Amino acid sequence: MSAPESNGDHRLKQAEKITTHPEQYKVCEGCGSIVASRAVTCPSCHSYLFDTTAMRVVAQAKDLAMRAAHSVLASDLL
Numbered sequence: 011m012s013a014p015e016s017n018g019d020h021r022l023k024q025a026e027k028i029t030t031h032p033e034q035y036k037v038c039e040g041c042g043s044i045v046a047s048r049a050v051t052c053p054s055c056h057s058y059l060f061d062t063t064a065m066r067v068v069a070q071a072k073d074l075a076m077r078a079a080h081s082v083l084a085s086d087l088l
């Protein structure tokens with residue numbers, strides 16, 4: 011039985027998973043979300059344009075991980 015994870019921690023783990031398997035993901039050109047490579051349209055903005063290059067996916071995942079860390083800090087301050 012483990013304690014429930016904080017949202018920021020979950021996002022960091024998710025980003026870690028994405029950087030190790032970038033071929034299973036793609037980056038939405040509309041909103042920058044990382045979605046599963048099997049998705050036809052973006053669940054966030056319904057765009058159908060994606061960047062599937064591994065380099066872009068990894069860069070985006072690292073960016074999101076940094077923002078997740080920042081949001082944890084921000085919620086601590088509120």
Ligand SMILES: [Zn+2]
Pocket residue numbers: 038039040041042043052053054055056057
């Ligand atoms: Zn999108």
